[in-house]
Amino acid sequence: MPTPPRLRAVAVTALAVLLSLSAAGCGDEAKGDDEELTAQNPSWKKCEAPSESQGGGTAPSPLPDGDVWQCATMKAPLDWDEPEGATIPIALIRARSSGPEDQRIGSLVFNFGGPGGSGVRALPAFGADYAKLRTRYDLVSFDPRGVGRSSGVECQDDEELDEYFQQDGTPDDTAERAELLDSTKTFNSACEKNSGKILPHVRTTDAARDLDLIRQVLGDDKLHYFGISYGTELGGVYAHLFPDNVGRAVFDAVVDPTQTVEQGTLGQAEGFQLALDNYARDCVSKVEDCPVGDTEQDVENRISKLLDDLDTKPITGIFPRDLTQSAATTGIAQALYSQDFWPYLTAGLEQAYDGDGRLLMLLSDSMNGRSENGEYSNLAAAHVSINCADDKPRYTTEDVEAKLAEFRAASPVFGEWLAWSLLTCTDWAVAGAADHPDVRAPGSAPILVIGNTGDPATPYEGARRMAEELGAGVGVELTYKGQGHGAYGSGNACVQTAVDGYLLTGEVPKAGTVCQ
Numbered sequence: 001m002p003t004p005p006r007l008r009a010v011a012v013t014a015l016a017v018l019l020s021l022s023a024a025g026c027g028d029e030a031k032g033d034d035e036e037l038t039a040q041n042p043s044w045k046k047c048e049a050p051s052e053s054q055g056g057g058t059a060p061s062p063l064p065d066g067d068v069w070q071c072a073t074m075k076a077p078l079d080w081d082e083p084e085g086a087t088i089p090i091a092l093i094r095a096r097s098s099g100p101e102d103q104r105i106g107s108l109v110f111n112f113g114g115p116g117g118s119g120v121r122a123l124p125a126f127g128a129d130y131a132k133l134r135t136r137y138d139l140v141s142f143d144p145r146g147v148g149r150s151s152g153v154e155c156q157d158d159e160e161l162d163e164y165f166q167q168d169g170t171p172d173d174t175a176e177r178a179e180l181l182d183s184t185k186t187f188n189s190a191c192e193k194n195s196g197k198i199l200p201h202v203r204t205t206d207a208a209r210d211l212d213l214i215r216q217v218l219g220d221d222k223l224h225y226f227g228i229s230y231g232t233e234l235g236g237v238y239a240h241l242f243p244d245n246v247g248r249a250v251f252d253a254v255v256d257p258t259q260t261v262e263q264g265t266l267g268q269a270e271g272f273q274l275a276l277d278n279y280a281r282d283c284v285s286k287v288e289d290c291p292v293g294d295t296e297q298d299v300e301n302r303i304s305k306l307l308d309d310l311d312t313k314p315i316t317g318i319f320p321r322d323l324t325q326s327a328a329t330t331g332i333a334q335a336l337y338s339q340d341f342w343p344y345l346t347a348g349l350e351q352a353y354d355g356d357g358r359l360l361m362l363l364s365d366s367m368n369g370r371s372e373n374g375e376y377s378n379l380a381a382a383h384v385s386i387n388c389a390d391d392k393p394r395y396t397t398e399d400v401e402a403k404l405a406e407f408r409a410a411s412p413v414f415g416e417w418l419a420w421s422l423l424t425c426t427d428w429a430v431a432g433a434a435d436h437p438d439v440r441a442p443g444s445a446p447i448l449v450i451g452n453t454g455d456p457a458t459p460y461e462g463a464r465r466m467a468e469e470l471g472a473g474v475g476v477e478l479t480y481k482g483q484g485h486g487a488y489g490s491g492n493a494c495v496q497t498a499v500d501g502y503l504l505t506g507e508v509p510k511a512g513t514v515c516q
Contacts, residue, residue: 170325
């Protein structure tokens with residue numbers, strides 16, 4: 001079934017024919033110990049083009065000042081409970097600070113979310129947004145374990161993934177429910193068959209321990225950190241495990257650490273519906289006619305009818321694939337991640353109403369990590385693997401059916417689709433760790449926590465709950481009254497001034513600051 005967008009990142013990269021674990025180095029014969037691991041001196045070299053598992057593309061362009069992006073590989077224990085055992089590679093990328101050496105604070109480590117997104121591929125794509133921060137920091141990111149070149153999880157091949165993402169994600173009868181369960185089981189079994197060694201070791205707690213090793217290998221006394229979307233959950237878990245090692249940290253597009261999978265997914269249904277409402281209101285409020293509806297309700301009614309029609313009669317997509325209901329829903333959701341994408345949603349809907357599904361399918365492919373040549377990164381495989389290793393609950397069709405009415409009420413467009421996504425971890429090979437992450441971090445330095453009132457994927461309320469869970473004097477909440485997933489990347493001057501001020505000078509914004 002289609003991978004749910006739960007906790008998807010700003011840097012949406014794709015899904016997966018991955019490197020085999022043997023090729024990626026998972027569970028190889030290399031051994032490590034604490035002293036050897038922390039004393040590593042990675043060999044930094046000019047970055048090559050991203051691998052297929054990272055999302056493909058060309059090598060990153062030189063930075064504006066002529067410097068090049070540098071890549072390296074660090075080794076980490078496969079099993080942190082056995083640090084002297086087998087090791088795995090962790091792929092790193094950096095841009096050296098552009099400012100004077102005596103003004104350099106250290107490294108600023110980014111995680112752009114997912115889980116499953118390649119930081120090595122994402123950081124150069126967004127590097128221009130952080131040029132001011134680069135004046136005092138080396139900008140650093142990494143492929144978390146199970147992602148890209150860090151022993152990337154491998155599940156299905158490209159053709160199988162094409163079929164997987166065409167699966168009907170909102171079954172209407174017993175036969176369709178059986179097909180959905182079978183598709184999920186086939187995908188999950190492929191993950192176990194092809195990546196069984198790494199699956200028990202891709203929990204967020206493992207990645208947090210990798211983060212602390214990265215800090216030490218980079219030579220920093222404190223971890224200065226910028227986490228986006230799932231990256232806020234990773235940062236919260238790091239702060240819980242290593243509160244004394246937290247430096248200046250920013251969480252943007254904040255995951256609610258208090259919710260179960262069901263609660264979080266229901267919250268996303270509400271969040272995506274809110275974003276769709278805001279899109280429809282914006283479209284019909286313009287001077288020119290809205291080409292996809294006369295009123296807000298008309299816009300949404302036409303979308304609902306399109307999706308209902310596609311359930312039984314797909315339209316032409318990108319040859320040889322048709323645009324199915326699942327693909328169209330995914331494409332619409334992808335376009336709601338940023339207000340900048342709204343014009344593409346309007347154009348895609350116009351085309352679909354005329355029987356042309358190509359643009360909505362391109363948006364769907366972007367969400368799923370499929371490149372134009374038909375190759376997938378391992379985004380979906382890693383996304384499922386990390387979520388299922390983290391999340392303890394396992395749901396049945398009976399559980400979903402009992403909740404359908406509540407999900408439909410939360411979102412007439414996205415509710416049912418998201419409700420059935422609760423089956424993603426059914427029959428997963430590894431038991432989930434907990435109902436929700438522990439992010440309590442007494443003694444940590446202040447962490448700036450930014451919530452966006454119009455965020456579809458990580459609803460605004462999660463920022464307040466993250467700040468509360470981090471603890472008094474640690475979580476400092478800032479509100480951005482905007483649209484889309486995240487705040488800093490919106491270009492809002494108030495948000496950027498607050499974030500830059502904290503990271504560059506250590507000045508903590510006043511708790512409760514509101515930007516709009």
